[in-house]
Amino acid sequence: MLLSSVSEMMEWGVRGAPSTRPAALRWRVSSLLAFVALWSAAGGLVEATRPFNPLFLPAPWVVIGALLELARKGQLWMHVAATLQRVAVGFTLGAVLALTLGLLAGQIRAVRNVVEPVIELLRPIPPLAVLPLFIVWVGIGEASKVGFITYATFFPMFITTVHGVTQIDGRLLRAAQSLGARPRHLFLRVILPAALPDVLTGLRLGVALSFFVIVISEFVGAESGLGYLINDGRNFFLVPQMLGAAMLLGLLGYAGNGLVRALERRVLRWQHPR
Amino acid sequence: MKIDVRGLSRTFVAAGRETPALLGVDLEVAEHEFVCLLGPSGCGKSTLLNIVAGFLRPSTGEVRVGGRPVTGPGADRGVVFQEYVLFPWLTVAGNVEFGLQLKGTPAAERRAVVARYLELVGLAAHAEKFPVQLSGGMKQRVAIARALANNPEIILMDEPFGALDAQTREVLQDELGRIQRVEHKTVLFVTHSIREAVYLADRTVVMTSAPGRIKQIFTIKLPEIRDRFAPEFTHYESEITRVVKEEVAKVHE
Amino acid sequence: MVALLGVLGAWAVVSYGNRALGVMAPALLPTPGEVLAVFADTMRDGSLPRHVGTSLARVAVGFGLAAVAALGLGLFAALCVPVRLMLEPIIEFVRPIPPLAFLPLFLVWFGLGEASKVAFIGYTTFFPMFIAIAAAVMRVDTTLLRAAASLGADRVDLIRRVIVPAALPGIIVALRLGFALALFVIVGAEFMGADAGLGNLIMEGRTFFVPAQIVMGALLLGLLGSLVNVLLLATERRLFRWREAGAAS
Numbered sequence: 001m002l003l004s005s006v007s008e009m010m011e012w013g014v015r016g017a018p019s020t021r022p023a024a025l026r027w028r029v030s031s032l033l034a035f036v037a038l039w040s041a042a043g044g045l046v047e048a049t050r051p052f053n054p055l056f057l058p059a060p061w062v063v064i065g066a067l068l069e070l071a072r073k074g075q076l077w078m079h080v081a082a083t084l085q086r087v088a089v090g091f092t093l094g095a096v097l098a099l100t101l102g103l104l105a106g107q108i109r110a111v112r113n114v115v116e117p118v119i120e121l122l123r124p125i126p127p128l129a130v131l132p133l134f135i136v137w138v139g140i141g142e143a144s145k146v147g148f149i150t151y152a153t154f155f156p157m158f159i160t161t162v163h164g165v166t167q168i169d170g171r172l173l174r175a176a177q178s179l180g181a182r183p184r185h186l187f188l189r190v191i192l193p194a195a196l197p198d199v200l201t202g203l204r205l206g207v208a209l210s211f212f213v214i215v216i217s218e219f220v221g222a223e224s225g226l227g228y229l230i231n232d233g234r235n236f237f238l239v240p241q242m243l244g245a246a247m248l249l250g251l252l253g254y255a256g257n258g259l260v261r262a263l264e265r266r267v268l269r270w271q272h273p274r
Numbered sequence: 275m276k277i278d279v280r281g282l283s284r285t286f287v288a289a290g291r292e293t294p295a296l297l298g299v300d301l302e303v304a305e306h307e308f309v310c311l312l313g314p315s316g317c318g319k320s321t322l323l324n325i326v327a328g329f330l331r332p333s334t335g336e337v338r339v340g341g342r343p344v345t346g347p348g349a350d351r352g353v354v355f356q357e358y359v360l361f362p363w364l365t366v367a368g369n370v371e372f373g374l375q376l377k378g379t380p381a382a383e384r385r386a387v388v389a390r391y392l393e394l395v396g397l398a399a400h401a402e403k404f405p406v407q408l409s410g411g412m413k414q415r416v417a418i419a420r421a422l423a424n425n426p427e428i429i430l431m432d433e434p435f436g437a438l439d440a441q442t443r444e445v446l447q448d449e450l451g452r453i454q455r456v457e458h459k460t461v462l463f464v465t466h467s468i469r470e471a472v473y474l475a476d477r478t479v480v481m482t483s484a485p486g487r488i489k490q491i492f493t494i495k496l497p498e499i500r501d502r503f504a505p506e507f508t509h510y511e512s513e514i515t516r517v518v519k520e521e522v523a524k525v526h527e
Numbered sequence: 528m529v530a531l532l533g534v535l536g537a538w539a540v541v542s543y544g545n546r547a548l549g550v551m552a553p554a555l556l557p558t559p560g561e562v563l564a565v566f567a568d569t570m571r572d573g574s575l576p577r578h579v580g581t582s583l584a585r586v587a588v589g590f591g592l593a594a595v596a597a598l599g600l601g602l603f604a605a606l607c608v609p610v611r612l613m614l615e616p617i618i619e620f621v622r623p624i625p626p627l628a629f630l631p632l633f634l635v636w637f638g639l640g641e642a643s644k645v646a647f648i649g650y651t652t653f654f655p656m657f658i659a660i661a662a663a664v665m666r667v668d669t670t671l672l673r674a675a676a677s678l679g680a681d682r683v684d685l686i687r688r689v690i691v692p693a694a695l696p697g698i699i700v701a702l703r704l705g706f707a708l709a710l711f712v713i714v715g716a717e718f719m720g721a722d723a724g725l726g727n728l729i730m731e732g733r734t735f736f737v738p739a740q741i742v743m744g745a746l747l748l749g750l751l752g753s754l755v756n757v758l759l760l761a762t763e764r765r766l767f768r769w770r771e772a773g774a775a776s
Contacts, residue, residue, distance in 0.1 A: 003606045006682050007346045010329040013669035014690055016608045027612035035617055056636065121534050124756075125749035128715040129726070132733035133741045137555060215627040216715040227628070231719075234631045242632050250624030257623070329673050349679030359674040363692045363769045373678035376688075404769040424678050 036060060058240040066240035067248070070229075079245070082224040083214060084252065086142065090149025091210040095203060097150065098157035102199075105158075106165025107191070119155060127152035128216055140221035145214070152213045153206040160205065164198025165191060197268055204260045211253040226252075275340035275350070275427040275460060277303040277326060282335035284321050294485035295321045299335070301479065301488065308454060308461045310475035312468065312514070314522045318486025319464045320432055326462060327353050327430050339428060349373055352421035356433040358413040360405040366392070366416050367401040373424030391419040394453060411442040415449070422457060431463045435470070447473055455498060468518060472510045473500055480517050483524045490517050535559065557739035565743045569728075579751070582713055582724040585641065589648025590709045594702055597653055601660030601698075606686075611661070618654065626651035627715055639720040644713070651712050656705035663697025664690060696767055703759050710752050 004016030012018065019027070043059020046052070058066075070076040105112040131148055138144040168191060176190045218227025226245045233242040279301040286293045296318040303309045311319040324330045326337050328347035337344040339351065347353075352373075360369050370391055371384045379387075392398045395415040405413055414434055421429055435443045447470060454461065454474075465471055471478045471494075478492045492514055496506060542558040545551055569575035604610045630647055637643035667690050675689045717726025725744050732740030 002609055003603075003682070004608070006676060006685065007328070007331065009669070009672050009682075009685065010347060010676060011331075013665070013672065014605055014667050015611075015665045016606065019608050019612060024612050027609055028616050031613035032616045032620075035620075117531060118534055121531065122749075124753045125745045126711045126714050126752070128711065128718075129729055129745040129748045130741075131715075131718075132729055133738060133745070136733055136736065136738050136741065211623075212625045212627065215625050216630075216718065219627075219631070220718060230628055231631045234635055237635060239632065239635060242635070246624050246628040246632070249628050250621070253625065254623040327673070327677060329676075347673065347676035349677070351677060353674065353677040355670055355674065357670060359668075359670045361671065361674075361689070361692070363695075363767075372675070372688075376679045376684055406769060420678070426677075430677075 053237070055237050055239050058243065063240045063244045063247070066238070067244040070241070070244075079224055079226050079229050080248065080252070082228075083218065083226045083249070086145045086149060086218075086225065087210045087214050087252075087256075090146040090214075091153055091206055093146065094150040094153035094210075095157055095206060098154050098202070098206070099161055099199065102158045102161025103165060103191075103195075106162045106195070107187075112162070119158065123155055123159075127155075127213060131213075131217055131220065135221060145217045145222070148217050149210050149213060153209050156209060157202040157206045160198050160202030161195065164195035164202070167198070168194045197264075197271070200260065200264045200268065204257060204264075207256040207260055208253065211249060211256065215249065276305050276307075277301070277428065277460065277462065278338040278341075279322070279326070280335055280338075282322065282325060282337065283333045284318070284325060284330065285333045296325075296332075297485040297487050299486065299488055303460060303462060305460055306458045308463065308474060308476045310471035310478045311462065311464045311481060312466075312471050312478055312518065313481035313486065313489075314483050314518065314525045315466075316484040316486075316525065317481040317521065318484065319481055322481075322486070323430050323432050323462060323464050327351055349377070349424055350426050351428045351430055352424055352426035354414070354417050354421050354429065354431040354434045356436045358405070358410070358417050358437075360413055360416055360420070362405050365402050365404055366397060366408070369405070369416055370420045370423045372420060387423050391423045394422070394456070395419045395449065409442075410438050411446060414438065414446060418450070418453070422453070422459075426459070428460045428462070431461065433464050433466060436466065443467075443470075450474060451499070468511055468514050469502070472496075472507060472514065473502060478514060480514060480521070483521045489521060554736065555738060557742050561739040562743045562746070565737070565739045566747075569743075575728075575747075578723055578725050578728045579747070582717065582726065583751075585644045585716075585724065586648060586706070586709045586713050589645040590652050590706055592645070593649040593651075593653040593656060594705060596649075597656035597660050597701070597705070598698070601657050601701075602664055602686075602691075604657075605661045605664035618658065622654060626712065630716055630719065634720045644716050644721065644724075647716050648709050648713060652705040652709050655708060656701050659701035659704065660694075660698050663701060664694040666697065667693040696763075696770065699759075699763055699766070703756070703763070706755065706759070707752065710748070710755070714748060 004012070004014065008017045040059050040061070043054070043057055043062065046057045047054045047059065067076065070079075101111075101115060105115050127148070130151065134144045134148045134151070138147060172190055172194060173186060176186055181189065214225070215227040215230070218225040219231040222228040226249050229245040230242045233239065233245070279299055282296055282299040283294070284296045286295055295316075299318075299322060301309075301322075311322060313319050321330065325332050326339075326344065328344050328351065344351075361372065364372065367388050370388045371379075374384045374387060388401070389398065392401055395418055397412060397415055397419065400408065400412065405416070408416065414437075417434070435446050438446065451474060463471075463474060475494050478494060480489045480492070481487065482489045492510065494510060496504075496510070501507060539559050542556050545556045546553050546558070566575070569578075604614060626647070629650065633643045633647040633650070637646055671689055671693055672685055675685055680688065713724070714726040714729065717724035718730045721727045725748055729741050729744035732738060732742075732744065
């Protein structure tokens, strides 16, 4: 049977015996191929038999075709750039704010006591609920989108930064002090490096969250961007366009995550030397 | 039931490298015998125990229990682990009756058996507590009661007192000795402590450093109830220490 | 508690002060009083309970369906290497795509009715819960399995009496996070193509330029989320009494 047997569980736990490399590769690749094949078959079948408008279930090549068409007309890059720009600016602003305030709050109790209650009050409110408020205040332009991303990403990044600072083992600081470190040294050479893992995790969360929320703000009142492309497709049932733009978004989010992970690996080399 | 180990070897493969843990071990444990496995770190004594328990499969050779080959774990070989491994979501009583529940033993009988074994290990008053409320020594006693309540022919113990402080350790050794005089199980007991082995064992098997083989077997001819300060006791201790030290030195080379 | 009053106080000062000094258009900065007024009005005419009920119903059904699927599939995947290897590439492909990006697709496929919202919530919450549940099950301590096997447990026994109880705390955490995600996302889903629900109520606040309504809706959502979270945590603590040191016997 496919389920882990008792003797396998004795040696390897619930997860069962690890698969050999070639076998694992075979499973993964065949699964991907099956997925694409199924999708293509479904799409092709719908095109051929037309139980409903084939636009509702486009085959993979139709989706890619739609994307290429947009690229050819020069529109695709415009939308991608718009989304990336908003994400980049919004995330950076959110990160700068979160890190500065977080580092301050982590070290100075007074700052923490002032800021934390506000955060605790605002945190349970889904940022999406506040989006219309941004639009009312700042209008439908770039500023409201960027501002919204900043707002949404600020909280998790702030909280992880504060946590990163406050969880630092006090003995590390005492050790540094007994080696002659002054406050400036303590901050730069102990607190910052020690908090870095948590801070970077927060950044990764922030990147993911940026892509998460940009979509909805580009649905509501935008004339450009991948989110706009998706929502606009609703008007003429351009499902290939909607699927294609969604996949592109996924790709961008994946790339962003990958960037932070690469940064993590470089900067946190001390965690996994070899 | 007796344990028969023949030509047992076990090699671990990790990251493309092969590490032999056991090499050609032959051992017989007679019925009702208490045998200790002793040796330096990495000598394979826990691996040997795990194979007899059926948790690991040997690379070569086989283990027979009561004449039948071992193919996996089973209720005929109860195990007591170093980390107690009680089921945290069950009470003490729930833990002790676990094996009986699996067998479908009726509730009244289960209660009687649980009461008997909790009495035996001195924890009758704690039947409804959860493991998280118990001390290390108490947890280990529950583990022993749990294994015994299932009435296995063989009990396998993997450094069961290793996580306890020295005083608790000696108390539990006394208790185990007392229990064994009542229950007369076939026991295979892994330990680091020479003192412990001399106190508990009928025979002590000293193993070599990795890859593990049997270096020497000592038959402990001491009375049933042993005095840790008797000269004969100390004699065995020093003899075995000498042999073990040779192997320990090899580990640190 | 003091902090909460402080924040409320600050809000009151800023908003009433704004009225007095006329820094910003008064409508843009609603006062606590105005927000309460909207709350009272919508309670009185019964629209608020209806909106809240609609949103909660969508969350409950969508989350419920996803939870059942995530539990079944998660347990299965944890025990089966080939299934895990097969699902892995598909999940890696779908996971980076923000669920909200599929919302318009769900609207196209399922129309503007309840089905699209429920299906969307189900889709959004399924993957994170599935991954977390599979992870929780795989994390079960191997020595627990060994202990049970040496007491005579067969595979079914292991699953029923060891793996499930041992993984349960982690599973509940996964469900709690899934529910929080559902609440997070329902608002966005109700911004578009909905005629009821809290998200719709909030969007109305923008359409008809009543910021107080937006603030009220947002605060209410926050309150609801906190309440549910507290309830779930309390349930968790009761269920897992055996984790607490010194628990009453």
